[in-house]
Amino acid sequence: MTCPDSPAPMPRRACPGPGRCARGLTLVEILIALCIAGILAAVAYPSYQSQVLRTRQATAQEALGQAALQLEKRSLADGRYPSGFTVGQATDLFSYSYSAATDGSDYLLTATGRTGRSASGLWAGVNSRNTRCTCKGCSAPTGLTATSTSCPSGSVAY
Numbered sequence: 376m377t378c379p380d381s382p383a384p385m386p387r388r389a390c391p392g393p394g395r396c397a398r399g400l401t402l403v404e405i406l407i408a409l410c411i412a413g414i415l416a417a418v419a420y421p422s423y424q425s426q427v428l429r430t431r432q433a434t435a436q437e438a439l440g441q442a443a444l445q446l447e448k449r450s451l452a453d454g455r456y457p458s459g460f461t462v463g464q465a466t467d468l469f470s471y472s473y474s475a476a477t478d479g480s481d482y483l484l485t486a487t488g489r490t491g492r493s494a495s496g497l498w499a500g501v502n503s504r505n506t507r508c509t510c511k512g513c514s515a516p517t518g519l520t521a522t523s524t525s526c527p528s529g530s531v532a533y
Contacts, residue, residue, distance in 0.1 A: 431468060431494040432509060435486035436533060438463045438471065439501045442484055446503075455479030456503065462486075468494040474521065481521035498530070509533045 442462040456479045462471035475482045481503040488494035499509040500519045508526035518527025
């Protein structure tokens with residue numbers, strides 16, 4: 376005889392077969408999930424790396440653009456470009472360089488990705504004629520000078 380105040384017995388879990396109750400994931404299910412995650416990572420990682428390089432390149436271009444604005448301001452004030460100039464803050468990703476014509480009429484600014492860093496192989500340059508060039512996967516291309524009006528081969532205008 377049961378007491379009317381006692382709680383009802385807990386229902387038994389449904390089992391897929393006699394003597395087997397579902398308790399978790401099988402090894403095959405876990406391996407399939409890991410394979411899917413691996414495939415997704417293999418597809419996504421190159422995209423991520425490419426985006427990181429574009430961001431690094433944009434950082435160098437921005438630094439060169441800011442430096443070019445400062446040089447133009449100094450040229451307007453002094454009537455010539457300075458013989459020495461420091462491009463922004465030094466970073467561990469890029470080495471920046473500045474060169475000016477001896478008469479102060481033209482300049483060339485460049486940013487080169489440091490070897491062994493995530494910006495390795497990136498290059499950007501701008502000159503007093505506002506020729507702006509960049510390349511990915513190259514060392515500094517020859518041909519961009521302080522008086523160039525077009526980008527050297529292997530690089531593109533930005």
